[in-house]
Amino acid sequence: MNRRGFLAASLAAPFIVRAAELLPPAKGRRVVIVGGGWGGLSAARHLRELAPDLEVVLLEKNPAFRSLPMSNKWLAGLMEEKHLIHDYSSAARAFGYTFIQAEVTAIERDQHRVVTAQGTLSYDWLVLAVGIRYHYEAWYGDDRRAIEHTRHNYPCAYIPGNEQQALKAKLDNFKGGDLVMTLPPMPYRCPPSPYERACMIGWLLKSRKIRGKLTILDPNSHILGFNRIFSEHYKDQIVYVPQARIKSVDPFNKTISTDLADFRFDDAILMAPQQAGDLAWQAGLIARDDAGRPTGWADQHPVHLHAREDERIFLVGDLIEKASPLFGYYPKSGQMASRLGRIAAREIAARAKGTAAEKLLPDSACYVYTSLEPAEMTRVDSTYRFRGDGLIVQSVKQHHDPNPAGEDLQWARSMFGELLGFKGYESQ
């Protein structure tokens, strides 16, 4: 066929290039889970147990699971890195699902498939558990140079990946001067964790006798009595500034302007506001407020957890919108994400059988070191129930432990057992 003939033929019948399929067509029905964090791993494991007839495929961009819980202790040199890292393939073998290391670049909701660089994958149900993204645009608009400079030089390590190593190197090499840590406005991932990190840094400065100060710029009011801890244990190391709303950040000239004052820094840990991860935006699953503006978080049914826009997609973990008008957001914690993953698994298993799932509510527990010498720990437990009118009610209890004895490590190990089939270091 000559060129003109080829063009005419292509206009008559458009030439469609189909991306390769990642896997052969499913024999039965398939659930695709995007994101192998606390929410996605839990959904994968529980789906295999509750609905063994369904094919379950977990897609995760990182080669290994990396825990953010306990990472503050590792940053301070109080825990080995091996306690935070786990293998995805052995989890997939333990529970009998398929793991593929791949970054999902798009969800094609009308085609019921996800797109990756290696190929596409069709689903009957999709669990979206991609966590959060940093909303640097709130500070910099579309100034990509400022965004990339901040990502590269002032990582905060709130997303599993390479940032953890970069932040650890920064702290290990810190020789003195003004270190500034900005906190994000609520809601953000694991609310007590930046304060715990501040205690670890205060302890590092004190125990290494470094002539430096950590200034915490917090747009929120202080929580969990950390203000007292900072002044009692780290008064020469930590300056805590509550209600410091950030107006602008200049990462090149190292200055931060807040409602209260301007601050300059020698080095910094810059935590931008947080939002649902990119894919929730790409898929058009973000909630809107009364004025029609995006809230930043993915719009789930508060009980059944499917996307309000699409009942084939379940939203699990830190990316979700408010759970109840009575208290707002569930705490964005690992245990909460894993409970939500289990609820989504029950919902999908019930739908696959043509029944309705029993209504279940999640819970959350968070262990936070408030001081290292002497060691003090606080556990924050959040539980939920339905009120008579169907709204979800929250109750929060704090337990102060002046003599902790590794309860946080024990909790993490039992969660790694549930999520990853981890049986203990002795048995590896």
Ligand SMILES: Cc1cc2nc3c(=O)[nH]c(=O)nc-3n(C[C@H](O)[C@H](O)[C@H](O)COP(=O)(O)OP(=O)(O)OC[C@H]3O[C@@H](n4cnc5c(N)ncnc54)[C@H](O)[C@@H]3O)c2cc1C
């Ligand atoms: C310092 C710190 C301390 C914490 N301490 C605690 C604690 O003590 N207790 C507690 O319960 N919680 C704690 N948390 C919170 C906990 O880590 C989070 O709540 C939890 O990770 C949320 O799980 P998730 O599944 O929603 O997201 P994540 O765990 O972030 O998992 C999301 C996954 O999706 C993957 N992903 C994203 N986009 C794509 C894509 N396009 N394609 C493929 N994969 C993708 C990511 O790589 C990631 O693995 C802490 C957090 C921090 C930062």
